[in-house]
Amino acid sequence: MEANPIVLDDAAGDVVVVVVEGEHDIYTAPTLRERLEEALGRGGGIVVDLTGATFVDSSVLGALLDARRRALEAGQGYVVCVGETVEPGVQRILDITGLVPVLPVLRGRSEAIEAARTNGDAA
Amino acid sequence: MSTAPEVLLTMPARAEGVGVVRQALAGMADALDCDAAVLADMKMAVTEACTNVVVHAYDEAEGMLEVEMLAADEGLTIVVRDHGSGIHPRPSHHQPPALGLGLPLIAALSDSFELKGSAGEGTEVRMTFAYARDADPARANPVTGTVGKDGRWDPDASSRGGAPAGG
Numbered sequence: 606m607e608a609n610p611i612v613l614d615d616a617a618g619d620v621v622v623v624v625v626e627g628e629h630d631i632y633t634a635p636t637l638r639e640r641l642e643e644a645l646g647r648g649g650g651i652v653v654d655l656t657g658a659t660f661v662d663s664s665v666l667g668a669l670l671d672a673r674r675r676a677l678e679a680g681q682g683y684v685v686c687v688g689e690t691v692e693p694g695v696q697r698i699l700d701i702t703g704l705v706p707v708l709p710v711l712r713g714r715s716e717a718i719e720a721a722r723t724n725g726d727a728a
Numbered sequence: 729m730s731t732a733p734e735v736l737l738t739m740p741a742r743a744e745g746v747g748v749v750r751q752a753l754a755g756m757a758d759a760l761d762c763d764a765a766v767l768a769d770m771k772m773a774v775t776e777a778c779t780n781v782v783v784h785a786y787d788e789a790e791g792m793l794e795v796e797m798l799a800a801d802e803g804l805t806i807v808v809r810d811h812g813s814g815i816h817p818r819p820s821h822h823q824p825p826a827l828g829l830g831l832p833l834i835a836a837l838s839d840s841f842e843l844k845g846s847a848g849e850g851t852e853v854r855m856t857f858a859y860a861r862d863a864d865p866a867r868a869n870p871v872t873g874t875v876g877k878d879g880r881w882d883p884d885a886s887s888r889g890g891a892p893a894g895g
Contacts, residue, residue, distance in 0.1 A: 628750070631779045632743040660750070662775045667827035670875050693768035701836050701866045702829065707874060 620650035626657035634664040650682030650721030660694035682725030686717035777808035785812030
């Protein structure tokens with residue numbers, strides 16, 4: 606049983622979605638980095654879906670920002686998304702760090718997939 | 729509230745312990761009349777303080793992480809302590825470079841905080857949170873800057889809100 610899963614969803618085809626659920630911190634950040642590495646290796650766009658995340662800390666932001674930098678360097682689209690309602694343990698850190706426009710963070714997975722399709726060089 | 733609950737946790741300074749501290753804090757908050765937004769901020773700040781201990785305190789050696797929670801009438805004080813090598817920015821070799829956001833986040837999320845430490849004598853972060861707030865502490869002590877080109881947080885960078893989505 607995995608209480609805080611991080612899985613790749615290939616259903617969108619050319620954009621891979623890294624689905625992050627539960628609480629994530631320094632303990633699970635290495636797993637997140639592995640999954641992001643795997644997603645980058647696919648060569649297409651990347652969406653990180655935090656809809657099911659209940660808590661993320663600065664270790665998680667570090668992993669997300671590293672993956673964003675590498676995606677930009679490789680010309681791959683990169684977007685983070687949240688759901689209609691966002692847990693305080695996720696919204697707060699995004700708000701006070703000002704990272705919503707930087708990552709960027711969008712609302713809704715399908716919007717994020719569309720954006721990741723179009724913000725890479727391949728679009 | 730004369731029977732103020734007090735908690736002292738001592739555990740090896742390892743990554744898996746940080747979530748345990750959050751669980752203990754949530755349990756303690758249940759016993760206190762604590763606003764949900766304040767609890768969320770407490771969890772975030774205590775996570776960052778414990779992460780600093782795990783990443784920076786003992787280099788490759790084993791060491792202990794201590795967390796004290798002291799409940800007063802108006803608020804909760806949380807002390808996170810190590811007995812490591814003191815404040816220094818170098819993470820252990822097995823960790824990726826830290827973003828450098830931990831202390832700015834603690835300052836923004838707590839109503840007051842104090843950092844004590846010296847080389848060879850360990851480090852102590854003492855944070856206080858009012859159970860109910862008149863104002864958001866993040867407005868008084870905002871996190872400044874944004875992520876730099878090297879991937880670390882640059883507190884002097886001024887691209888806040890000005891960067892187009894997707895950079």
